[in-house]
Amino acid sequence: MNDAIGAVAAEGYADCYFKVRDGLRLHYRDYPGSADKPPLLCLPGLTRNARDFADLARRYSPRFRVIALDFRGRAASEYDPIPARYNPLTYAGDVIELLDQLGIGHAVFVGTSLGGLVTMVLAATAPQRIVAAIINDVGPDVDPAGISRILSYVxxxxxxxxxxxxxxxxxxxxxxxxxxxxxxx
Structure with a gap:
């Protein structure tokens, strides 16, 4: 189920929500753009949200539709009471559900940190959904010391x-x- 909470605001986007398989209602910002090109799907870092992509979205829409997701438990998305579901595989499933509910077969992914990890998971599990990927603040080799530091405060x-x-x-x-x-x- 996908529901926009209003028309495109003066800021150039609509705040929208969709429900995922476990019943959570997740938020995304939808910046209108060309239907002739694959949309840009923006995935934020661990403690970040859809607002991080506002400048990028303003620059590239209306040439591209830009969709910026709030992962579960972040910003305007509902909190998941089951901690084990806060992981890249679950987030990747949420992304696939969003694409399916919007009728989008494939997109250009822009992933920052955790969003980049989710993009890499999707490249392995659903490569047909990715036209291109731009990832930053993460790479295929993640330093174990960095993971330990993150786990010490998350x-x-x-x-x-x-x-x-x-x-x-x-x-x-x-x-x-x-x-x-x-x-x-």
Whole structure:
């Protein structure tokens, strides 16, 4: 079941929802575009959402239809009470259901981080659905240390006693990425 909650807004997209096999209602943004070309299907990273693709969508629609998904449990999509279903295989199934419900046979995939992993799963399990793929912030070889770091904080309610403690933690985890900032920033 697929339902748009209104016409295309002034921002150039419609907020839409669809139901997946386990009953969850998932959200996507649909930016209208040419029906003559395969649409761009945008898949976000682990803690990200469809809004991340707004600039890309504005640039490429109306030449391409752009669809940006919120994975289950993210942004406007419903939360899945079964933690085991938060995995790339389930997300890939959700993507196939979205494509099927929209009557889309194949698309150009744009995947960031987790979205790139889901795109790789789809390349292995449903290659006929992918016209082309653009993946960023992930590759076919994922560093086990990176996975361990991600698993150390995903799903945990982290609270800091002060801004200084938060800054120190960020500096320790991402030191080289924020060199120009000091604790005062």
């Amino acid at each position: 799903g945990k309610d982290v609270r800091f006693k002060s801004w200084d403690e938060a800054g120190s933690t960020i500096a320790a985890n991402y030191g080289g990425k924020f060199e120009r900032y000091s604790h005062a920033d």
